[in-house]
Amino acid sequence: MLVDPTVDFTEALGVKNDFASFCLVQFTRRDEPGAVFIDCVGYYRAQEMVKWWPINVAELLDLQTQVGKPFDGRPGRITTITACARSLARSPTHVAMPAIDRWLDQTPEKYFVLASALLSDTPMPAIGQKVLHEWIAALDELTEAATAPTPDGGPVVAIEGPIRLAKYLRSGSGPRADECTRLAENLEEIARIGKSPPPSSEVQQRHTWGARLSRLLGRAAEQCRALDI
Numbered sequence: 001m002l003v004d005p006t007v008d009f010t011e012a013l014g015v016k017n018d019f020a021s022f023c024l025v026q027f028t029r030r031d032e033p034g035a036v037f038i039d040c041v042g043y044y045r046a047q048e049m050v051k052w053w054p055i056n057v058a059e060l061l062d063l064q065t066q067v068g069k070p071f072d073g074r075p076g077r078i079t080t081i082t083a084c085a086r087s088l089a090r091s092p093t094h095v096a097m098p099a100i101d102r103w104l105d106q107t108p109e110k111y112f113v114l115a116s117a118l119l120s121d122t123p124m125p126a127i128g129q130k131v132l133h134e135w136i137a138a139l140d141e142l143t144e145a146a147t148a149p150t151p152d153g154g155p156v157v158a159i160e161g162p163i164r165l166a167k168y169l170r171s172g173s174g175p176r177a178d179e180c181t182r183l184a185e186n187l188e189e190i191a192r193i194g195k196s197p198p199p200s201s202e203v204q205q206r207h208t209w210g211a212r213l214s215r216l217l218g219r220a221a222e223q224c225r226a227l228d229i
Contacts (some may be wrong), residue, residue, distance in 0.1 A: 021045045025060065027067050030076055035057055038068040039077030046084040048105050056080060062144075084110075098140045099160035110134075111164050118183070118227050119174030132228055139221040146214035147207065157194035157213065162187035177225060183223045190216045 023043045030037040042060050047053055057078055064075035103110050110131045117128030124132065142158055166184035174180070193213050198205035 006058040011223070021047065022056070025063060027064070029073065036068070036071065036073045038064045038073045039078075040064050040067075041079045041081060044080060044082040046086065046105060047080065047082040048087070049085055050087050052079065052105070066096040075110045098142060098161065100135060100140060100165075101158050104160055104164065108164075111161075111168050115165060115168035115172050115180075116174075118180050118224070119176055120168065121175040123229055129228070134222060136221050136224050136228075139217050139224070143214050143217040143221065146217060147210035157197065158193045159194045162194075163191045166191075179223070179227060183220060183227075184225065186216060186220045190220060 021044050023045055025043070026041045027040075028039045035208050040060055040063065042056065044056070047056065057080065060078050060080070061075055064078070068074060113128055114131045114135055117124045117132055138158070146157070166187040169180040169184040169187075172180070190213065193209065193216065198209050200206060
């Protein structure tokens, strides 16, 4: 699949923004003395190996179970093959990772669309407004979550998403480059702080860290709203 973000992801064409990382799965029956096993190979366009690989394997296990059920076949070997294996190990290992970090795997073209829209001083196209509003909504959610720990005591933070948008904003050009540079600086600070949360046992330090992160996220959301035209 060849993707052109400026053409293939426009609402006018009715194309869904998301495109799959999971391509196909192949099942093989393996007969052993006293048992039949279903082996499978899953092929992926890209895989995030720290957070999502265990989930991918669990999904393949479920498919194995369904395929083998009619003839009492047991789940066997699981192999995953990917064209792009990556690790975002610097960020917290939570399945419920923020939407703007999931864009890296699911819809990376949104960073290009968003940066282009923010740098321009002309009215945003519909796709640009949609992505910007998704981004702002995610920042608002993270602003509230920064001081509210998850049930396992870990913080919910966005790291790779802000870094990616900051890079796009710094490398791009446009009439609002100065405003976007200030936004990029704020996003880089959000990522820097998010990489090193204090332990949940350090209640006061965690509160101070969360409050600072919340302020930065809120400021970034306001900067984006100011660029929404």
